[in-house]
Amino acid sequence: MSTQRYDFIIVGGGSAGCVLANRLSASGDHRVCLLEAGPSCKSLVVSIPGAFAYFMFSKKYNWQFDSEPKPDIRHGGPVFCPQGRGLGGGSAINAMIYIRGHRRDYDHWAALGNRGWGFDDLLPYFRKNECNERGGDDYHGDSGPLYVSDCRNYYRINEHFLKAVKEAGYPLTDDFNGPQHEGAGFYQFTIKDGKRCSAAHAYLYPAEDRENLDVRCGAQATRILLEGKRASGIEYRANGKTERIYANREVIVSSGAYNSPKLLMLSGIGEKAHLDQFGIDVLHDLPGVGQNLQEHVDACVLQESLKTDGFTTSPAGLLKLAGEPFRYLFGKKGKLESSISQAGAFLRTSEDLDVPDVQLHFIPLLYDDSGRDLKLMSKNGYSCHVCVLRPKSTGRMSLGSSDPDAPPRIDLNFFDHPDDRKTLVEGLRLVRKILAAPSFDEYRGAEINPGPEAQSDEELLARAKARLGLVYHPVGTCKMGSDDLAVVDDELRVHGLESLRVVDASIMPTLIGGNTNAPTMVIAEKAADLILAG
Numbered sequence: 001m002s003t004q005r006y007d008f009i010i011v012g013g014g015s016a017g018c019v020l021a022n023r024l025s026a027s028g029d030h031r032v033c034l035l036e037a038g039p040s041c042k043s044l045v046v047s048i049p050g051a052f053a054y055f056m057f058s059k060k061y062n063w064q065f066d067s068e069p070k071p072d073i074r075h076g077g078p079v080f081c082p083q084g085r086g087l088g089g090g091s092a093i094n095a096m097i098y099i100r101g102h103r104r105d106y107d108h109w110a111a112l113g114n115r116g117w118g119f120d121d122l123l124p125y126f127r128k129n130e131c132n133e134r135g136g137d138d139y140h141g142d143s144g145p146l147y148v149s150d151c152r153n154y155y156r157i158n159e160h161f162l163k164a165v166k167e168a169g170y171p172l173t174d175d176f177n178g179p180q181h182e183g184a185g186f187y188q189f190t191i192k193d194g195k196r197c198s199a200a201h202a203y204l205y206p207a208e209d210r211e212n213l214d215v216r217c218g219a220q221a222t223r224i225l226l227e228g229k230r231a232s233g234i235e236y237r238a239n240g241k242t243e244r245i246y247a248n249r250e251v252i253v254s255s256g257a258y259n260s261p262k263l264l265m266l267s268g269i270g271e272k273a274h275l276d277q278f279g280i281d282v283l284h285d286l287p288g289v290g291q292n293l294q295e296h297v298d299a300c301v302l303q304e305s306l307k308t309d310g311f312t313t314s315p316a317g318l319l320k321l322a323g324e325p326f327r328y329l330f331g332k333k334g335k336l337e338s339s340i341s342q343a344g345a346f347l348r349t350s351e352d353l354d355v356p357d358v359q360l361h362f363i364p365l366l367y368d369d370s371g372r373d374l375k376l377m378s379k380n381g382y383s384c385h386v387c388v389l390r391p392k393s394t395g396r397m398s399l400g401s402s403d404p405d406a407p408p409r410i411d412l413n414f415f416d417h418p419d420d421r422k423t424l425v426e427g428l429r430l431v432r433k434i435l436a437a438p439s440f441d442e443y444r445g446a447e448i449n450p451g452p453e454a455q456s457d458e459e460l461l462a463r464a465k466a467r468l469g470l471v472y473h474p475v476g477t478c479k480m481g482s483d484d485l486a487v488v489d490d491e492l493r494v495h496g497l498e499s500l501r502v503v504d505a506s507i508m509p510t511l512i513g514g515n516t517n518a519p520t521m522v523i524a525e526k527a528a529d530l531i532l533a534g
């Protein structure tokens with residue numbers, strides 16, 4: 001067993017971990033080790049924006065978790081919970097949509113007592129993080145590591161979607177992250193020169209030659225080492241061997257919303273009664289670990305198309321796309337230079353609300369079960385997905401075993417709160433209204449889901465549950481705060497322990513109303529300042 005010492009050990013090289021590895025090693029004054037369970041993600045496939053669907057089938061780049069089955073959801077089957085695995089983490093396999101959420105989301109965190117986490121506190125970090133190809137202004141950065149660009153090479157049906165939104169009486173916006181968040185428009189993407197700009201591309205690869213930064217891939221942390229109440233190091237497995245490394249200053253857990261609480265629990269940090277079930281020595285009783293799980297749970301309207309200009313896996317559709325790999329390889333052009341989810345919206349299901357409560361992702365294909373329903377995809381069609389932006393139901397991540405290789409148990413518990421059920425049903429009605437607008441007349445075929453027979457709230461909810469999906473934004477399982485279920489304080493230090501922080505999407509006390517990659521990177525940007533000031 002080898003022994004090595006660092007100033008900081010970061011566990012997990014995902015969206016947050018890559019930012020931390022760069023910022024903490026930048027001065028050259030600190031020795032930093034980044035442990036990542038997965039691969040380096042430098043392969044061509046990771047850089048191709050249009051390869052999104054591939055990752056759903058990949059064990060190499062995706063932890064491929066499943067939720068606990070429930071009889072009324074997906075006909076008793078699990079909901080698929082993909083999570084990025086490898087340098088870049090979620091940002092190496094995600095749909096690359098660049099969204100910050102609503103300023104109210106962060107002001108709410110501050111109102112809960114988390115000092116320094118309001119929108120005005122975080123806006124400088126969003127600008128520091130971003131290099132927007134449209135240029136900088138009061139909202140946007142133009143010289144940060146994360147490149148943000150407009151959609152190129154979009155499917156024409158997206159224009160019909162935007163016209164239909166207007167016809168249905170909803171607003172348009174040309175910048176979801178600027179002064180007018182509400183409305184429909186084209187998303188911006190973390191794509192640079194036709195290549196994915198993951199957190200690794202933006203922050204880690206440019207820094208990995210630093211002598212004081214040690215990046216170890218294929219290294220899965222199995223335990224945080226504690227000396228009394230102080231985190232002193234990490235035990236991890238690599239190449240079939242168990243190794244230990246030690247931290248002079250801090251251990252920082254950035255393993256994502258499922259794997260961070262899992263690592264804490266495996267290390268004896270968590271709810272005593274739960275750890276007792278698995279015979280894990282309880283070193284620190286902290287009941288909130290794994291609780292407060294929130295996700296953007298998603299329902300869809302699937303519509304057959306009378307036209308053939310979308311994406312389909314039918315033989316004719318694939319033949320049409322046969323030249324795309326060449327267009328991409330020899331010029332980074334064509335359908336593969338863009339994400340498949342190109343247009344969307346943040347809208348209110350009721351005029352009584354003062355902020356959008358649903359997000360739409362319009363997709364020019366019949367997309368269900370995270371793109372794994374290939375039979376459905378072989379028909380011509382389009383889908384509009386709707387998610388509840390600020391769910392009131394909370395679920396739980398727990399252990400199924402004390403074996404570090406066992407997957408976590410994920411109980412999304414999404415339909416616990418009646419308001420979530422109502423918002424999802426109203427969201428489906430809103431989507432139907434848009435898809436019924438005149439601009440879709442030349443496209444509109446039969447509605448496959450929810451299906452014309454589903455009209456009542458109960459029927460719509462049942463149909464939503466039957467095809468329930470996720471937008472892949474789990475958060476909250478190591479939440480920041482000072483209440484009984486809080487795991488970290490507002491400097492992201494684990495309550496009751498020393499030299500241990502959690503820095504990733506799991507610390508969000510409440511789910512922000514939008515996609516979570518940029519917000520997670522911003523959490524890490526702020527955390528780096530807090531750590532270096534400590």
Ligand SMILES: Cc1cc2nc3c(=O)[nH]c(=O)nc-3n(C[C@H](O)[C@H](O)[C@H](O)COP(=O)(O)OP(=O)(O)OC[C@H]3O[C@@H](n4cnc5c(N)ncnc54)[C@H](O)[C@@H]3O)c2cc1C
Pocket residue numbers: 011012013014015016017035036037038082083084085086087088089090091093094095096097098099219220221222254255256257259260263471472473474504505506515516517518520
């Ligand atoms: C399929 C998919 C599509 C998405 N689409 C979008 C989108 O379009 N836009 C957007 O904004 N957000 C999107 N997201 C969400 C966003 O990518 C995540 O919220 C974000 O990446 C979370 O960052 P993180 O640092 O918390 O965790 P992650 O990025 O998941 O990083 C955790 C890292 O820790 C590693 N790890 C885990 N356990 C261990 C261990 N024991 N030892 C060592 N390493 C470990 C993992 O392999 C992983 O690399 C998507 C996510 C997914 C999965």
